[in-house]
Amino acid sequence: MHRRNFIRLIGGGAVFAATAGLSACAEAPDPTTAWVSPGSSQRDVRLYALAHAILAPNPHNRQPWLARLDGDDQLSLFVDRTRLLPATDPFGRQIVIGCGAFLELLSIAASIKGYQAQVLPFPDGQPERSFDQRPFARVTFVKGGAADPLFRHILRRRTSRDPFADQKIPRADLAALEAAGLAPGLRTGSVSGGPGLEGLKDMTKRAFHREVDTPAANQETVDLIRIGAHEVAEHRDGISLTGAPIEAMKAVGILTRENLAKPGTIAFKQNRSFCDPLCDSARAFVWIVSHGEGRMLELASGRAYARMTLEATARHVALQPMSQALQEYPEMAPLFAESLRRTAVQPGERLQMLVRAGYAAEGPPAPRRGLAAHLRAA
Ligand SMILES: Cc1cc2nc3c(=O)[nH]c(=O)nc-3n(C[C@H](O)[C@H](O)[C@H](O)COP(=O)(O)O)c2cc1C
16 A cells, blocks of 8 residues: 655654545445546547546545536536535635636547547536536537647646655746646746745745634535545545554544544644645745636636646646635635735736645545546436
């Protein structure tokens, strides 16, 4: 089993370890099956493409996507409204970014089978602040187009939650990441040294603390933490905590969802400081900014972010979004304003993604619920 933990000792030697790693669980299905030869048994190119699309990065691993097969060559794609993040993502901006990433992987996978996925975003109109029953995209699969070389990095892409090695990212690689994240209506930026880098390390740390100190935001995350292999395998979504120390702390009642939500407990303190070494070890930050706001630009940002992550995978650069400061709840407002200053975002623009970058060993894949969970009847 591949497992890289952060382990620290506090208060009398209790151990808290957090990892995206997964342990085997005898009774439940393997939560990473979706990453093994996705869609290989599918004859319908739409199902093949969907089997790859569900591997897209998405906020809190909610996997908020539903697909309906229309006729022989179309898909309608919907936001799963039971899988939103109302406290940390009150307007669903990040959810739509996750939908954009899904669309990009769908298109890339279709290209490998000799199809163009022609995407019509929000074909029946755009939802404003909250989602409704209308699709976020209608996709028609048409023969033609070139195979997208980013395809071969889909199965190795990960969100890293490890401290990064003390190794500078070459300027050419950062430039390539930025180029991959460009699209009409978007611009990218990055910083890899000096006060700009130090300032963002410090700000992302404070934003994470602010989130954990905000009860509603923290509770939303805590509710999605899967503690131990059994819970991970049962839910196949959310944020996984696994490994022998986790199982031990769970068994003795130190690591519970109740404690994670209760200031002063070991579990709460460990969770609060979880991101400190991650932020401190950032070798660069990369960001995506849209010229203006709105659902179309959120979708475009998600597509761009997906391409950026695949380009990073190709170059062995690890990425982790640090989204707390970008979130739109009142307690975060001062840090939201600070994030704009630190990335030189201008009035009328929107900071869509802020991502730390560096080098880390490749971790195990995050769980997925599998293709069948995303198919919606007509
Ligand atoms: C809009 C968006 C925001 C995200 N924000 C964070 C974040 O703040 N911290 C983090 O560790 N991961 C963040 N992620 C990454 C997801 O948690 C990750 O994609 C998900 O858990 C699935 O894991 P995977 O990317 O390894 O497949 C974000 C992803 C997206 C698309």
